[in-house]
Amino acid sequence: MGENGRGGDRVTGIMPEKNGTIAWLLRVTVALQCLGNWRWLAQIGESPLLSWLLGPVDVGGLGWSEATALATHSAIGWAALVAGVCVLVRPCFVVTLPLVLLQLCITIAMWRIGYGFKPLLVWLPPEVGALFPFLTQAARISAPLGLLLLVSWGGKDRSGEQRAGVATSLMRWAIGVTFFAHGVEALQHHPAFIDLLIGTAWRLFGAGLPQSGAERLLTIIGVLDVAIALACVATKIRGVLWWMAIWGGITAVSRTTAFGFEISWHQMLVRMPHVGVPIVVVLLWHLLPCSQSARDEE
Numbered sequence: 001m002g003e004n005g006r007g008g009d010r011v012t013g014i015m016p017e018k019n020g021t022i023a024w025l026l027r028v029t030v031a032l033q034c035l036g037n038w039r040w041l042a043q044i045g046e047s048p049l050l051s052w053l054l055g056p057v058d059v060g061g062l063g064w065s066e067a068t069a070l071a072t073h074s075a076i077g078w079a080a081l082v083a084g085v086c087v088l089v090r091p092c093f094v095v096t097l098p099l100v101l102l103q104l105c106i107t108i109a110m111w112r113i114g115y116g117f118k119p120l121l122v123w124l125p126p127e128v129g130a131l132f133p134f135l136t137q138a139a140r141i142s143a144p145l146g147l148l149l150l151v152s153w154g155g156k157d158r159s160g161e162q163r164a165g166v167a168t169s170l171m172r173w174a175i176g177v178t179f180f181a182h183g184v185e186a187l188q189h190h191p192a193f194i195d196l197l198i199g200t201a202w203r204l205f206g207a208g209l210p211q212s213g214a215e216r217l218l219t220i221i222g223v224l225d226v227a228i229a230l231a232c233v234a235t236k237i238r239g240v241l242w243w244m245a246i247w248g249g250i251t252a253v254s255r256t257t258a259f260g261f262e263i264s265w266h267q268m269l270v271r272m273p274h275v276g277v278p279i280v281v282v283l284l285w286h287l288l289p290c291s292q293s294a295r296d297e298e
Contacts, residue, residue: 021283022150022280022283022284022287023091023147023150023151025276025279025280025283026143026146026147026150026151026276026280027087027088027091027147027151028088028276029143029272029273029275029276029277029280030084030087030096030099030143030144030147030273030276031084031085031087031088032084032269032272033084033140033143033144033269033270033272033273034080034081034083034084034087034099035081035084035266035269036265036266036267036268036269036270036271036272037077037080037081037102037266037270038077038078038080038081038084038266039077039265039266039269040077040266040267040270041073041074041076041077041080042073042074042076042077042078042080042081043077043266044266045070045073045074047073047106047109048106048109048110048113048115048116049073049076049105049106049109050069050070050073051109051113051115052108052109052112052113053068053069053072053073053109054066054069055112055113059113060112060113060114061112061113076102079098080099080102083095083098083099087099087147091147091151093148096144096145096147096148096151097148099144099147100141100144100145100148102144103137103140103141103143103144104141106137106140107133107134107137107141110133110137111130111131111133111134114130115133116132116133116136117132117136117185117188117190117192118130118132119132119184119185119188120188132181135177135178135180135181136178136181136182136185137178138173138174138175138177138178138181139171139174139175139177139178139273139274139277140178140270140271140273141174142170142171142174142175142273142277143171143272143273143276143277145167145170146167146170146171146277146280149163149164149166149167149170150163150164150167164284164287167284168281168284168285171277171280171281172232172233172281173233174277175232175241175244175248175273175274175277175278175281176229176230176232176233177229178229178274179225179226179228179229179232179244180225180226180229180230182225182251183221183222183223183224183225183226183227183228183229184222184226185222186218186219186221186222186225187218187219187222187223187226188222189215189218189219190218193214193218193221194211194214194215194218195258196251196254196255196258197209197214197217197218197258198211198214198258199257199258199259200254200257200258203257203258203260204257225247228240228243228244228247232244232278236285238282238285238286241278241279241281241282241285242278242279242282244274244278245274245275245276245278245279245282248271248274248275248278249274249275251271251274252267252268252269252271252272252274252275253268255267255268255271256268
């Protein structure tokens with residue numbers, strides 16, 4: 001297995017110098033996500049995770065005392081910040097695995113307390129619709145999970161390349177699922193998305209966007225998101241992934257343009273996987289065939 005050297009990178013088996021670039025991109029993505037989670041959990045102090053810890057057991061919560069829940073919530077936020085620094089310095093299993101579990105816990109909390117948007121589909125049972133957060137949060141979970149697969153384990157060259165293939169498929173499907181879920185939200189005119197459009201139009205252009213106009217825009221956005229999501233998982237057109245990265249960046253930044261940077265910069269950072277994951281996938285698509293060609297020539 002090739003050793004990348006700096007920062008403890010061990011992205012193995014396929015063109016180490018390029019692997020290092022891809023690993024760094026994913027590391028920065030996860031580190032920014034950690035910074036956003038730190039501010040969200042330790043500074044803002046309101047999240048679905050806290051609501052889950054505090055919520056009564058009979059409505060899906062854990063029923064913790066307020067003091068214990070608040071202390072745990074803050075401690076998790078600070079741990080996320082430390083983990084983000086460690087990801088930049090030297091990612092390893094004991095750092096990246098807890099970050100995967102953190103994103104899973106946030107998603108489980110959203111599911112258990114009914115947090116977020118619920119799709120209105122007559123053919124979809126309510127208990128299935130309640131699982132919608134697992135779709136919307138898929139990309140955020142896949143970023144630290146992809147990092148875990150790519151740089152956190154040692155091994156032989158072949159095992160490293162196999163993990164890279166698994167990580168690529170996992171992140172590809174995760175970003176596709178997330179875009180599909182957000183497309184459904186847009187098609188059903190999620191109120192939060194309407195607020196984003198109206199707030200952004202006012203702050204950037206000083207113009208009032210009527211709700212009917214925002215809803216028309218959301219319908220177009222929803223159709224595009226669903227189409228792009230299907231193209232992501234059904235084809236390997238690299239332009240699709242580049243579009244996802246650009247649009248993911250725009251939608252992440254929209255939190256700050258709609259509500260102000262000081263108030264909502266953490267909301268932008270926790271969405272950095274919507275930018276970094278598709279770029280990592282498209283770069284790995286290019287890298288894996290190059291590795292196979294290089295082996296064939298040996």
